[in-house]
Amino acid sequence: MIERIIISGFGGQGVMFLGKLISWAAMRENKFVTFLPAYGAEVRGGTSHCSIIISDREIASPCVEQTDTLIAMNQPSVDKFIGLAAKGSEVFINSSMAKSLPDNISVKINSIPFSDIASKLGNIKSANMAALGAYIGRKKVLSKEGILKLLPEAFKNNPKLIQLNTQAMEEGLKNG
Amino acid sequence: MKKIFSRTESLCEADTHYCSGCGHGLVHRLVAEAIDELGIREATIGITPVGCAVVAYNYWNFDCVESPHGRCLAIATAIKRLQPQQIVFTYQGDGDLAAIGTAETVHAANRGENLTVIFINNAVYGMTGGQMAPTTLIGQKTATSPEGRNAKNDGLPLKISEMLAGLAGVYSIERVSTDSPKEIFKTKQAIKSAFKNQMENKGFSLVEILSACPTYLGLSPLESMDWIRNTMSKEFPLGKIK
Amino acid sequence: MRNQKPETRNQKILLSGNEAIAKGAIDAGCRFYAGYPITPQNEIIAYMAQHMPEAGGVFIQSESELAAINMVFGALASGARAMTSSSSPGISLMQEGISYIAAAELPAVIINIMRAGPGLGNIWPAQSDYFQAVKSGGHGDYHCLVFAPASVQEAYDLTVLSFELADKYRIPVIILGDGMLGQMMEPVTAEAAEKPQRPQKKIWAATGCKGRKPNVVKSFYLNMGELEQFNLKLQEKYQDIRHREQRYETFNTDDAEIILVAYGMMARLAKKAVESLREKGHKVGLLRPISLWPYPADILKEIISRQPSVRFLVVEMSYGQMLEDVQLTVNGRVKVDFLGRSGGGVPSEEEIINRVRRIAG
Numbered sequence: 019m020i021e022r023i024i025i026s027g028f029g030g031q032g033v034m035f036l037g038k039l040i041s042w043a044a045m046r047e048n049k050f051v052t053f054l055p056a057y058g059a060e061v062r063g064g065t066s067h068c069s070i071i072i073s074d075r076e077i078a079s080p081c082v083e084q085t086d087t088l089i090a091m092n093q094p095s096v097d098k099f100i101g102l103a104a105k106g107s108e109v110f111i112n113s114s115m116a117k118s119l120p121d122n123i124s125v126k127i128n129s130i131p132f133s134d135i136a137s138k139l140g141n142i143k144s145a146n147m148a149a150l151g152a153y154i155g156r157k158k159v160l161s162k163e164g165i166l167k168l169l170p171e172a173f174k175n176n177p178k179l180i181q182l183n184t185q186a187m188e189e190g191l192k193n194g
Numbered sequence: 195m196k197k198i199f200s201r202t203e204s205l206c207e208a209d210t211h212y213c214s215g216c217g218h219g220l221v222h223r224l225v226a227e228a229i230d231e232l233g234i235r236e237a238t239i240g241i242t243p244v245g246c247a248v249v250a251y252n253y254w255n256f257d258c259v260e261s262p263h264g265r266c267l268a269i270a271t272a273i274k275r276l277q278p279q280q281i282v283f284t285y286q287g288d289g290d291l292a293a294i295g296t297a298e299t300v301h302a303a304n305r306g307e308n309l310t311v312i313f314i315n316n317a318v319y320g321m322t323g324g325q326m327a328p329t330t331l332i333g334q335k336t337a338t339s340p341e342g343r344n345a346k347n348d349g350l351p352l353k354i355s356e357m358l359a360g361l362a363g364v365y366s367i368e369r370v371s372t373d374s375p376k377e378i379f380k381t382k383q384a385i386k387s388a389f390k391n392q393m394e395n396k397g398f399s400l401v402e403i404l405s406a407c408p409t410y411l412g413l414s415p416l417e418s419m420d421w422i423r424n425t426m427s428k429e430f431p432l433g434k435i436k
Numbered sequence: 437m438r439n440q441k442p443e444t445r446n447q448k449i450l451l452s453g454n455e456a457i458a459k460g461a462i463d464a465g466c467r468f469y470a471g472y473p474i475t476p477q478n479e480i481i482a483y484m485a486q487h488m489p490e491a492g493g494v495f496i497q498s499e500s501e502l503a504a505i506n507m508v509f510g511a512l513a514s515g516a517r518a519m520t521s522s523s524s525p526g527i528s529l530m531q532e533g534i535s536y537i538a539a540a541e542l543p544a545v546i547i548n549i550m551r552a553g554p555g556l557g558n559i560w561p562a563q564s565d566y567f568q569a570v571k572s573g574g575h576g577d578y579h580c581l582v583f584a585p586a587s588v589q590e591a592y593d594l595t596v597l598s599f600e601l602a603d604k605y606r607i608p609v610i611i612l613g614d615g616m617l618g619q620m621m622e623p624v625t626a627e628a629a630e631k632p633q634r635p636q637k638k639i640w641a642a643t644g645c646k647g648r649k650p651n652v653v654k655s656f657y658l659n660m661g662e663l664e665q666f667n668l669k670l671q672e673k674y675q676d677i678r679h680r681e682q683r684y685e686t687f688n689t690d691d692a693e694i695i696l697v698a699y700g701m702m703a704r705l706a707k708k709a710v711e712s713l714r715e716k717g718h719k720v721g722l723l724r725p726i727s728l729w730p731y732p733a734d735i736l737k738e739i740i741s742r743q744p745s746v747r748f749l750v751v752e753m754s755y756g757q758m759l760e761d762v763q764l765t766v767n768g769r770v771k772v773d774f775l776g777r778s779g780g781g782v783p784s785e786e787e788i789i790n791r792v793r794r795i796a797g
Contacts, residue, residue, distance in 0.1 A: 237644045239642045239643070249658065251654065255645075257642040257650050258653070258654075259510065259652070260652070260654035262509075265506035268498070268502075268503040268507045269509050269510035271496065272468060272509070273510045276467075276516050280643070298506070301499040
């Protein structure tokens with residue numbers, strides 16, 4: 019098993035947090051995992067992204083040249099990374115912020131309004147967790163239980179966020 | 195017979211390599227006496243510079259660390275932070291402290307490091323052969339200012355003590371001289387008080403000592419003393435600066 | 437390469453390469469850090485700012501890399517385990533201090549998370565500071581031990597080892613990584629944290645001369661002949677290190693007709709290429725130097741004598757720096773090819789595969 023993921027979006031959409039959370043969950047499920055963020059000037063303003071590889075075997079390179087999963091939280095991310103999505107990839111598009119969908123028929127497009135889902139729950143910042151819900155629903159790489167166990171640790175400085183983010187994940191799961 | 199003078203314990207029994215009339219040997223002794231009078235020899239760590247005084251550790255009888263050129267106060271900072279109970283001082287010339295090491299000097303002072311700085315200002319580079327120092331006077335001839343220091347080309351004498359006095363982190367700055375027994379006595383008091391400040395955790399204390407380099411001033415030892423008194427101290431006035 | 441140890445994976449923590457190095461240092465008993473911010477290693481200085489005071493150590497953000505390395509000099513002269521970190525241009529500024537530290541035989545640990553150069557260059561992965569690290573970047577006849585981790589776990593482990601070896605040989609140790617290693621996160625088992633290090637007391641340190649003769653930490657030898665004697669002593673030490681501290685990893689080299697030679701993150705990419713080529717029946721292997729100085733020359737010689745028809749392909753994120761050490765070791769006995777990119781470009785799996793196919797004919 020190898021799962022290659024790119025998550026991309028605007029600064030503030032929690033792209034890096036989501037990437038780390040997925041990596042963390044994979045680590046807890048005894049998988050090999052690498053997390054490679056875009057860094058430095060690349061993340062000043064505009065779109066940033068991170069690459070995650072989860073595997074049963076040792077991972078050679080942390081670079082993702084082709085994805086099995088693409089999570090694109092805005093239009094520039096769709097445009098930039100859709101070309102890397104391998105045949106059969108699951109592509110999650112935040113349709114609240116990306117209206118023009120690719121006509122790449124070899125990938126499975128999941129167009130879901132993550133930002134709207136999060137807004138309705140009261141905090142647009144949890145759009146990333148809605149995306150995570152959709153992801154764990156479609157791809158059985160990580161378990162929901164594993165993620166739920168991590169949330170108290172992830173939000174130990176602000177426990178109020180645990181419930182909100184759990185809700186966002188559940189909503190994403192329903193819509194995924 | 196009553197013994198009225200002897201070598202102080204912090205000074206080794208050794209002949210120095212300094213030229214006749216040089217101020218270094220004299221100030222080494224003043225530092226050693228101050229340390230012994232305060233009873234801190236076994237707690238003292240001295241940082242020696244690059245310049246004529248690099249091997250001061252051959253003459254002093256306490257722990258020393260030899261610094262790369264200009265970096266004494268970076269080294270002293272770390273030593274004092276790790277060993278706050280020990281007494282740490284730097285001994286630096288004008289090139290070391292006020293040219294190549296200016297950044298280290300300014301920032302250690304600005305951090306208010308609890309250190310004692312002995313700053314020998316003799317207005318010339320000794321070890322490398324009499325080149326212009328940041329403190330060389332206007333008109334003073336050196337190997338690299340053969341027609342005399344010229345403000346347009348070489349800038350003006352750098353008054354680093356006055357500069358440092360403007361920093362909130364600095365506790366005490368005093369400029370003294372070695373041109374007469376009276377001034378030498380004052381110099382010793384200034385050195386002693388700079389060490390005391392450190393013992394009492396007062397902070398950054400610097401003593402600037404106008405000192406003679408007869409060899410590269412092209413003067414006799416006695417003429418050098420007159421030069422410090424009548425010429426150099428006009429540009430670098432003596433007294434408590436902060 | 438040792439990414440993770442499956443049997444202990446439950447105790448793992450997720451760290452970036454930079455954080456793993458900083459944590460490794462503190463776990464190894466490092467109690468002094470001075471540094472100046474520069475990308476892509478800023479996570480090290482930030483980690484130290486937060487955790488060094490908690491560990492009872494001293495953290496200073498210095499005014500420059502010059503001051504940082506000299507503060508480390510002072511800390512080492514005090515007998516503490518001390519470290520600084522920077523990236524290429526900052527490491528260039530530190531060369532004066534590293535030379536003095538080598539000459540004073542002080543046990544420094546210096547981290548270089550390389551940028552692409554020359555000049556300000558950029559922050560992308562590169563290995564263009566190899567010469568500077570292994571050929572003694574400052575003045576004088578000296579060496580630093582140089583290690584090149586290829587995973588976050590190894591970054592942690594080699595940092596711990598660096599402090600041990602720095603003390604053992606009284607030598608500066610450099611860890612050479614790149615921005616990819618510094619930034620990427622992987623699970624880490626922090627073994628050294630379980631058994632805190634108690635570095636031996638350094639009898640030569642400047643700590644005040646109570647109850648003993650004064651100590652002097654220095655690098656100046658004015659009298660004719662003294663310096664030569666000292667340098668001969670250093671050379672003996674270096675020879676000893678050359679014998680004892682060569683470290684490397686081999687992968688599929690036993691029957692290989694072509695062996696890739698790559699270090700650090702480049703070795704991981706090369707390993708992937710080796711796996712792909714093996715699947716297609718090519719007899720390809722990988723030699724990954726872990727110590728860059730001393731260079732693992734013995735294993736290269738052993739491979740050549742075992743299989744005289746072997747060919748090496750050196751793959752680097754530079755235009756051929758480690759290549760020279762391979763060529764020196766091989767000394768014309770077998771063919772050495774080279775594939776390199778520098779300036780932020782990384783040789784891809786495809787480029788490596790294509791080159792191997794061309795060599796294999």
